[in-house]
Amino acid sequence: MFVSVQEYSVLETPIHQIFNVCKEGSATLFVRQRDVRFFFLPVRKKYAEVRCNLTGKKIRKRKWNAQTKSAAKELLAQHKVSKTGLYILYFLVLFTVGMFLYSIFSILMSSPKFNTTFGLKTATEKNILLSKLGEGDLIKTTNFVYKIKSISKEHITVVKSSVANSTNGEYVDPYSPINESKHSFNSASEISINPSAFWERQTVQNGESAGELIFNILDK
Numbered sequence: 001m002f003v004s005v006q007e008y009s010v011l012e013t014p015i016h017q018i019f020n021v022c023k024e025g026s027a028t029l030f031v032r033q034r035d036v037r038f039f040f041l042p043v044r045k046k047y048a049e050v051r052c053n054l055t056g057k058k059i060r061k062r063k064w065n066a067q068t069k070s071a072a073k074e075l076l077a078q079h080k081v082s083k084t085g086l087y088i089l090y091f092l093v094l095f096t097v098g099m100f101l102y103s104i105f106s107i108l109m110s111s112p113k114f115n116t117t118f119g120l121k122t123a124t125e126k127n128i129l130l131s132k133l134g135e136g137d138l139i140k141t142t143n144f145v146y147k148i149k150s151i152s153k154e155h156i157t158v159v160k161s162s163v164a165n166s167t168n169g170e171y172v173d174p175y176s177p178i179n180e181s182k183h184s185f186n187s188a189s190e191i192s193i194n195p196s197a198f199w200e201r202q203t204v205q206n207g208e209s210a211g212e213l214i215f216n217i218l219d220k
Contacts, residue, residue, distance in 0.1 A: 006035045017068045022052035042087040048072035106192040117175045119215040138177050141212035147185045174215035
């Protein structure tokens with residue numbers, strides 16, 4: 001079998017608490033051990049349990065009083081179990097999940113879409129790409145696409161698209177390439193961008209802070 005489970009009692013002690021659910025009222029506190037074997041890997045766990053003496057019925061922890069809870073804590077401390085198997089299992093699970101996520105990331109990063117996306121470039125690469133932009137080029141943020149009307153180190157003016165990246169509740173991936181045919185621009189929506197914020201922080205904004213991050217560009 002790939003997985004096997006074995007449970008057994010290792011310690012026990014009588015307790016003074018009387019339980020109405022037990023016919024004779026008396027019960028016994030047990031420390032039990034559960035051994036789970038995954039292939040070759042043993043995982044051991046200890047836990048406390050209270051059962052009626054006459055019927056063997058298990059008593060739920062919410063019915064234990066403070067004295068029983070304290071006795072359970074003391075009895076559990078007397079029995080040691082190895083946690084090596086549990087730590088190895090945690091490591092294997094995390095390693096498997098990590099490798100899966102890395103595989104997905106590698107596949108995404110190898111796609112043409114992500115290799116050409118402005119938002120995933122390094123800061124140096126972003127600055128180089130921004131420095132090559134000029135009149136008529138497009139900038140895509142989380143919310144809108146903007147067309148550059150004029151650009152210089154002293155003054156940058158953009159015109160906002162009339163079509164938002166989120167229409168009728170449908171969110172458009174900001175990393176996807178800009179489809180120029182879907183956007184129209186009205187000169188009445190001109191925005192003057194702070195040059196230092198545009199070059200240094202790669203944002204579209206009026207002031208020194210906040211604003212919309214640039215996710216993609218279309219250098220025509």
